[in-house]
Amino acid sequence: xxxxxxxxxxxxxxxxxxxxxxxxxxxxxxxxxxxxxxxxxxxxxxxxxxxxxxxxxxxxxxxxxxxxxxxxxxxxxxxxxxxxxxxxxxxxxxxxxxxxxxxxxxxxxxxxxxxxxxxxxxxxxxxxxxxxxxxxxxxxxxxxxxxxxxxxxxxxxxxxxxxxxxxxxxxxxxxxxxxxxxxxxxxxxxxxxxxxxxxxxxxxxxxxxxxxxxxxxxxxxxxxxxxxxxxxxxxxxxxxxxxxxxxxxxxxxxxxxxxxxxxxxxxxxxxx
Numbered sequence: 001x002x003x004x005x006x007x008x009x010x011x012x013x014x015x016x017x018x019x020x021x022x023x024x025x026x027x028x029x030x031x032x033x034x035x036x037x038x039x040x041x042x043x044x045x046x047x048x049x050x051x052x053x054x055x056x057x058x059x060x061x062x063x064x065x066x067x068x069x070x071x072x073x074x075x076x077x078x079x080x081x082x083x084x085x086x087x088x089x090x091x092x093x094x095x096x097x098x099x100x101x102x103x104x105x106x107x108x109x110x111x112x113x114x115x116x117x118x119x120x121x122x123x124x125x126x127x128x129x130x131x132x133x134x135x136x137x138x139x140x141x142x143x144x145x146x147x148x149x150x151x152x153x154x155x156x157x158x159x160x161x162x163x164x165x166x167x168x169x170x171x172x173x174x175x176x177x178x179x180x181x182x183x184x185x186x187x188x189x190x191x192x193x194x195x196x197x198x199x200x201x202x203x204x205x206x207x208x209x210x211x212x213x214x215x216x217x218x219x220x221x222x223x224x225x226x227x228x229x230x231x232x233x234x235x236x237x238x239x240x241x242x243x244x245x246x247x248x249x250x251x252x253x254x255x256x257x258x259x260x261x262x263x264x265x266x267x268x269x270x271x272x
Contacts, residue, residue, distance in 0.1 A: 008252040010037030013153050014090040015251065017041055018073065018138065019101030021048035023218065024159065026056060027240040028098050029066065031247040033057070038065045040089060042082055043101065046070040073101055073134035074126060083141040094145035095153040096251045099135035099191070102159070103127045106178065113179025124183040131187030136194060139208075146206055156208040157250045158195050162266050164188030165212065172228055176221045192262060199260030207259040209250050214238055214266030233268030 015032045019025045020041025029039045029052075039060075043049050049068040053061040060066040067089050071082045086094060103109065103126070111120020139156055146154040161184070168180035195210040202208060215228055217237040229235050246265050249255050264270055 002253075004254070007254045007256070008035055008248055010035035010095075010153065010252055013037040013095035013151055014086075014093065015039050015096035015098065016086055016094060016138075016142065017098045017100055018071075018134070019043055019159075020068070021045045021052055022100070023216065023240055024213070024243060025098075025100050026052060027243050028100065028247045028251075029057065031244045032096070032251060033060050033065060035248060035252060037096075037251075038067075038090075040067045040069065040086055042069050042071050044070065044072050073130050073138075076137060079134060079137050080141070083138065083145070087145055090145070092145065093149040093151075094142055095149055095151050096155050096157070097139065097142040097146075098157045098159065098247070098251070099138060100159040101134065102131045102187070103184065112181050112183075113177070116182065119182060123181075127181070127183035128187050128190075131184070132190045132194070135191060139194075139198065143202055143206055152253060152256075153251070154206045155251060155255075156195075156198070156206065157247070158191045158208070158210045160192050160195075160210045160212045160262070161185075161188040162212060162214045162264075162269050164190075164192050165264075165270050169231070172224055174223075176224050178220070178224060195262070196260050203259055207255070209255065209258060209260070210262040211243075211246050211250060212262050212264045212266065212270075213243070214264075214269045216240065216243075231269065231272075232266075233272060236267065238265065238267065 015037055017025050017028050021043035032039050057066050072078045109123050111123045163185040173179055192210050195208050198208045215237045246263055
């Protein structure tokens with residue numbers, strides 16, 4: 001029987017992380033790097049990507065254990081080009097895909113964090129394109145690369161949200177610029193169903209699971225944080241560090257017999 005250390009060893013693997021310049025994306029990258037793997041960060045914010053390799057991941061970049069690419073996931077042609085570039089970087093294989101990029105409630109979009117009657121149809125469609133259609137296309141092409149890998153790690157992690165499972169509590173946002181758009185919730189629920197649909201289809205070679213996240217502390221208004229924490233059994237929001245264990249488990253062979261499932265990291269929000 002292998003040891004825990006052997007099961008979580010990600011040496012000789014490549015992981016593609018979309019939304020790689022964001023908080024969760026960089027946390028996932030840090031986790032994979034700590035486990036010995038190599039990482040490709042994809043994001044539309046090229047300046048943030050450059051800042052990441054010049055700062056947090058400077059050593060890993062120098063060691064050629066991390067690569068970056070700028071991509072607009074709203075454009076299918078950009079996604080296809082990204083996946084071609086991924087194949088060039090990795091030698092034609094891939095071991096782990098983390099579909100993390102998304103429009104979120106704090107994005108400054110037209111008709112986004114506004115009352116339901118004012119929410120924009122165009123923005124709704126744009127959100128679905130990035131949060132759901134893009135993961136579908138990326139996963140299709142990632143599976144082709146994974147099929148060429150001889151390594152046992154072949155896994156897809158879809159990052160979802162508590163709002164893909166439950167409805168919003170709009171009183172949380174009173175007096176703030178924050179909100180909870182319908183498109184975000186719909187896209188995250190759809191992503192979870194994509195996990196369930198794909199799991200039996202790409203098995204047994206590839207595993208597909210969802211990591212469901214609750215709120216993460218990022219300096220939100222005090223009024224919001226107090227109300228949010230009061231509804232969480234663990235009485236706090238998550239930190240980036242809380243995400244690392246879940247990423248390590250789902251990305252590595254620690255979760256070898258798990259597919260089509262949702263791992264909820266929400267402090268108990270969806271349990272009550």
